[in-house]
Amino acid sequence: MAILVxxxxxxxxxGATGRAGTFYTDQAVRYGSTYVAGVRPGRGGTKHLGIPVFHSVKEAVEETGATASLVVVPAPNAADAMIEAIEAGLETIVCVTERVPMHDMARVKRALEGTQSVLIGPNSQGILTPGQCKIGVMPTKDAKPGRIGIASRSASLTSEILANCSAADLGQSTTVGIGGDTIHGIGFVGCLERFKDDPETEAVVLIGEIGGREEEKAAEYLSSVTYGKPVIGLVAGRHAPQGRRMGHAGTLSVFGLETAEQKVAKLREAGVLVAKDASDVVSTVLKALK
Structure with a gap:
């Protein structure tokens, strides 16, 4: 089975007709995902890559029965695009756009309140259920269907660990890139809840980083429930200097708070098996499953 897609x-x-939209739509369709519409104001009534284009998300949903959206829209307009998708009632919304202003994301978070929509991102590599559906920019070459759920803050580490898992015959149920920005949609807890309820996910890998509170929230959640499945964690940034942003906006560690060591300690207290580094994740998963 799978979660979300x-x-x-x-x-x-x-943003289907732009350069990035064209490239990633073509990749996903070639992979076998079902892409039914593009949205570009002023281009409605045309076709792009053989897919009909509509003026608005609402029109596209009404005509095609779309259930999910990939937002490939420049940062100044990305929030409006996400809100349009929320208002159209889409179940899953994936935003890969980077550098969406924080005050814009505050508007998006308010728009999500009281809805059934799940936002992944922004600044996300997307979501992949191997052999079934890809939304976003996540590579598919090394993905393999299986029973390991992955939720990650780091795109590069996701690719490395996914490839290592597949090489060890540890296929994936779904891989979710929750996004690297400070204000984002679904987090580790939302992924953990869904993987817990998926009967065919046997173990979950969390790929964390310094900065933010995703790992702390995951530890608090796992301490409050009987999870019933092994959770394997990795926290990148052990050697990063405090008070400096490493990579993207969400990895800022300030004034000694939320360092990698503190995150690791809290995860371990919650029963998470924490790998030393990326190369140790597969062996830790195998030990947990045994």
Whole structure:
């Protein structure tokens, strides 16, 4: 099985006719995902890559039955695009755009309140259920269907660990890139809840980083429930200097708070098996499953 997306997911692309939208739509369609519409104001009534283009998300949903969206829209307009998708009632919204202003994301978070929409991102590599559906920019070459759920803050580490898992015959149920920005949609807890309820996910890998509170929230959640499945964690940034941003906006460690060591300690207290580094993740998963 899978979480959030599967073979039934019908995807529309906001910004489909741009260079990035064209490239990633073509990749996903070639992979076998079901992409049913593009959205570009002023281009409605045309086709792009053989897919109909509509003026608005609402029109595209009404005409095609789309259930998910890929937002490939420049940062100044990305929040409006996400809110349009939320208002159209889409189940899953994936935003890969980087550098969306924080005050814009505050508007998006308010728009999500009281809805059934799940936002992944922004600044996310997307979501991949191997052999069924890809939304975003996540590579598919090394992905393999299986029973390991992955939730990650780091795109590069996701690719490395996913490839290592597949090489060890540890296929994935779903891989979710929660996004590297400080204000984002679904986090580790939302992923953990869904993987817990997925009967065919046997273990979960969390790929964390310094900065933010995703790892702390995951530890608090795991301490409050009987999870019933092994959770394997990795926290990158052990050697990063405090008070400096490493990579993207969400990795800022300030004034000694939320360092890698503190995150590791809290995860271990919650029962998470923490790997030493990326190369140690597969062996830790195998030990946990035994």
């Amino acid at each position: 599967d073979q039934r997911t019908r995807v529309l692309v906001q």
